[in-house]
Amino acid sequence: MSYALHYHRGIPGRGEFVRLLFVHAGTPFHDLPALPAQDAAQHFAPPLLRYTSAADAPPDFAAEVELSQTPVILYFLASRLGLAPSDEAGRLAVQQRVETILDLANEVHDVHHPVDASLYYEDQRDVSLRRAPYLLQLRVPKFLSTFAAQVSASGNGWLHSSGVSAADLVLFHLLEGLAYAFPRYFGTLKKEARFAPLFELQSRLRETESIQRYLKSEARTPFNEYDLFRHYPELDAEYTGKV
Ligand SMILES: N[C@@H](CCC(=O)N[C@@H](CS)C(=O)NCC(=O)O)C(=O)O
Structure with a gap:
């Protein structure tokens, strides 16, 4: 089996x-730039995943499967990479968690682009300043409460009772992104005992040997202000639970 991921250079992104x-x-996997001309009839935007059952294929292999849409790619990969349960109900439960976390990632994006993705942040900052408190004080805690309830229901420290899954890795990146974008906020959120299982999950994954090695490597693109998770100090605030 061989895989190629095509995505924009310079940002971690989706x-x-x-x-x-x-x-x-x-x-x-082959980590490659976004294709200049994706098949527009099939794919709207990166990321794009190409797959062949042939082993050790070169980067330009002829794909048997070609997928866009992050949740679809994650669903395809989760079972192949041992990051989903073997039964259908379990796979769908993991996918449901994945998609809820991605919903929150989209809301984080929309805080720095509340009017439109085609405009610069600086041209919509006034609306961002209005929206950010709703994200930080209401939306993030609401989502995190659900994720914390799932971890507590699983009884194993992960989001699903089957063990570590794609959903945990997606949550890991979301928490890393929130910590980067809103450090003041994240610092106060970490004092909330009800979310402790989520921060433990994040630390456990960060300490995994493969993730540690990756985070320190050149292959990891640092967060930056062209990304999904951006640090604009004026949008950051302590967690109070009040808008
Ligand atoms: N729902 C899609 C969103 C894809 C998306 O927004 N891709 C970004 C980069 S992360 C992009 O290049 N968008 C181009 C555009 O929206 O015009 C997914 O989850 O893959």
Whole structure:
């Protein structure tokens, strides 16, 4: 089996959710730039995953499967990389968690692009300043409460009772992204005992040998202000639970 991930250079972006599955599973993949002309009838935007059952194929292999849409790519990979349960109900439960976490990632993006993705942040900052408190004080805690309830229901420290899954890796990147984008906020959120299982999950994954090695490597693109998770100090605030 061979895999190629095509994604924008210079940002972790949504490609990182996919990358972390490969890294955790120890599965090699070709990490390639976004294709200049994707098949527009099939694919709207990166990331794009190409797959062939042939082993050790070169980067330009002829794909048997070609997928876009992060959740679809993650669903395809999760069972192949040992990051999903073997039964259908379990696979769907993991996918449901993945997609909820990605919903929150989209809301984080929309805080720095609340009017439109085609405008610069600086041209919509006034709306961002209005929206950020809703994200930080209401939306993030609401999502995190659900994730914490799932970890507590699983009884094993992960989001699903089957053990570590794609959903945990997606949550890991979301928490890393929130910590980068909103350090003041994240510092106060970490004092909330009800979210402690999530921060423990994050630390456990960060300390995994494969992830540690990856985070220190050149293969990891640092967060920056072209990304999904951006640090604009004026949007950051302590967690108070009040808008
Ligand atoms: N729902 C899609 C969103 C894809 C997406 O927004 N890709 C970004 C990069 S992370 C992009 O290049 N978008 C181009 C555009 O929206 O015009 C997914 O999850 O893959």
